[in-house]
Amino acid sequence: MxxxxxxxxxxxxxxxxxxxxxxxxxxxxxxxxxxxxxxxxxxxxxxxxxxxxxxxxxxxxxxxxxxxxxxxxxxxxxxxxxxxxxxxxxxxxxxxxxxxxxxxxxxxxxxxxxxxxxxxxxxxxFDLTWLAALEERFLGETVTSVGQKSAIERVAWAFSRIYRRICALGLDRDGEIPLPYRQQDLADALGLSLVHTNKTLARLRDRQLASWSDGRLRVPDIEALEEAGLVDTSLVPRRPLM
Amino acid sequence: MxxxxxxxxxxxxxxxxxxxxxxxxxxxxxxxxxxxxxxxxxxxxxxxxxxxxxxxxxxxxxxxxxxxxxxxxxxxxxxxxxxxxxxxxxxxxxxxxxxxxxxxxxxxxxxxxxxxxxxxxxxxxFDLTWLAALEERFLGETVTSVGQKSAIERVAWAFSRIYRRICALGLDRDGEIPLPYRQQDLADALGLSLVHTNKTLARLRDRQLASWSDGRLRVPDIEALEEAGLVDTSLVPRRPLM
DNA sequence: CGACCTGTTGATTTAGATCAACTTACGTGG
DNA sequence: CCACGTAAGTTGATCTAAATCAACAGGTCG
The missing domain is CATH 2.60.120.10 (Jelly Rolls)
Structure with a gap:
């Protein structure tokens, strides 16, 4: 039922x-x-x-x-x-x-x-159209990230966006969220090669900005990560649910 | 009035x-x-x-x-x-x-x-939502081009899309359309540097796929250009006008 | 056990970025 | 009418971020 x-x-x-x-x-x-x-x-x-x-x-x-x-x-x-x-x-x-x-x-x-x-x-x-406009907004941001940012900025951007969203869903637990994708998925999302994505993840870990392993993403300081990802921090409004 | x-x-x-x-x-x-x-x-x-x-x-x-x-x-x-x-x-x-x-x-x-x-x-x-969905579709294609294609493929893709659209508006005249942008605009659209865009335009000209100068784009063979740009040629439907 | 998938790391290559000149064309102002 | 400044395009030389190639490690599963 x-x-x-x-x-x-x-x-x-x-x-x-x-x-x-x-x-x-x-x-x-x-x-x-x-x-x-x-x-x-x-x-x-x-x-x-x-x-x-x-x-x-x-x-x-x-x-x-x-x-x-x-x-x-x-x-x-x-x-x-x-x-x-x-x-x-x-x-x-x-x-x-x-x-x-x-x-x-x-x-x-x-x-x-x-x-x-x-x-x-x-x-x-109206809500449905809102969702479509939100999608358009997000894709515009994606094009901008893929088109203009360096590898480390792109990964930091993606992690910031994902982290904020998953937290808003209440799925975070002391600075950590589930992120059950493969590195290949992230690479394909950001227009980077798998190998370079892997090395970039290591750099983010070294800089203590984000650490992703075993399907979990840990973000010690979301603001620092957003800064590293040149993230547009203008408020993302509540969204309709269909 | x-x-x-x-x-x-x-x-x-x-x-x-x-x-x-x-x-x-x-x-x-x-x-x-x-x-x-x-x-x-x-x-x-x-x-x-x-x-x-x-x-x-x-x-x-x-x-x-x-x-x-x-x-x-x-x-x-x-x-x-x-x-x-x-x-x-x-x-x-x-x-x-x-x-x-x-x-x-x-x-x-x-x-x-x-x-x-x-x-x-x-x-x-409904038409407005349709337009939003169309925009989403186009941006998805843009992300894909910027994320996964080589410079020459990207330019060929952009020219194909633009050429088809301007023709549909009836603004073409024997294989040529007005295209009043700067090379910098195209570069910024495709995530390429200005210099590399310029060199890529020269390559497209050499290969007789597309020639863009003085604000006019000439396309001798649109299908060949689409192929070079890995363009998804599934039919683009008529669009609503608001 | 062996095959396969995912992640990791080092070596090498390359597409595209950056740097630097130079050319036209087009104002604008003296 | 010419000098100068600025914007757009072009071309060659050099550099580098990221791609590609290669090898290996740990897990999982049939």
Missing amino acids: ATQCRNCPIRKLDLFTQMRSEEVEFMERFKVGEMTVDAGAPLMSEGANTPQLFTALSGMGLRYKLLANGRRQVINFVFPGDFLGLQAGVMNEMTHSVEATTPMRLCVFDRSELWTLFKSRPERA | ATQCRNCPIRKLDLFTQMRSEEVEFMERFKVGEMTVDAGAPLMSEGANTPQLFTALSGMGLRYKLLANGRRQVINFVFPGDFLGLQAGVMNEMTHSVEATTPMRLCVFDRSELWTLFKSRPERA
Whole structure:
């Protein structure tokens, strides 16, 4: 039996904007089920026209694109609260793939009901657009990091962003968060080679800015890390949850 | 006296999805005016909370972010039909700046009316979300190009995308389009140095793939250029126009 | 046990950055 | 009308951050 939205495990977090109770009721109707997947499971694939939209509830994943030359770009990492499938929802085609890195639990929505949402729930439609704008904002920052920063700045930037997000989800425990990706994933996200990423991680460790091993990231001083990553510290607002 | 939407100079192009007449009427009310600006004029700036939203009607511009270290990332180029200010519209703050490269003419909308649009015009709200998803798609592709491609592939990719778009706007004339940017702008868009960009342009010219000088880009064989740029040639759908 | 995956480290190479000149073209002001 | 300053493009020489190549170590699993 699927969790009812009123008992949603993450909705109440400060990270998210709060919904009015009619909205919660609407989402309970909009939601068609829940899905749990194993680590490594593909969730959506580039070019496909998935009938389903998801909101991640727990676990972590990643979005990526493959190139003709075999290289892979990790577009970003997927954390609880992220909405998956907007492109399929409005344009009928995903232009990137999504896969689960750890086991994941996701809310499932029916894509064909999306238009109903726009017609009957303008505030939810607005929230969806907000999420799209937030994604655009984040990708603009990613382009900037990959295009203009040195290796150490890029890794520091990525760790800062991830650390802040995971903390906001309440998953940190004395300065440490779970980060269950491989170095190759980070390398592909930042446009760096695996070897150079590894050496850059060692440098960050030496400088006591961040230490990532055994799937856990320890950040002794987040502000110092943000500075090292030239991170734009303008406030990231609360985000809507679909 | 501002152009009325019914006489919009670009709306009828095949590039754009067609609107129903009620939608056109609604847009005429939503539109509060028109603006023309000189080359070099700033349109929006990072961190600011502009009260206005725009749709570009003519001319070209660019979006960019500046870093603490003085470097600049050009996020993308702005062409007629592009919508500007979505971030300000939903999140009250731009995270990048926009400036006019040539003189531009723009439709002006009132940000505070955006919520009215969501409440009373769900199909227009849907279109806006579509545009946001399209932007996300394009930025994903940009990250992939900047993160994973060689200099010549990146330039070929950018030229392909630009060429296709400008042709769709009907601005091409025997295999040539206007492209009034500086080499520095392209360099900042692709994460390359100015000097290396210049040398890469020479290589593309030698290989007869693309020749850009005096503000005009000539492309003898767009398919060959796309191949050189590892361009994902899956169909780019018609886009909504706001 | 052996195959495979992930991480680590050192040696070598290279794409692209940086540095430095020089050329046009285009104002602007004397 | 010319001198000078500035912006954009071009080209060659040199440097370097990061890529590539190679080898090995520890874990895990069938």
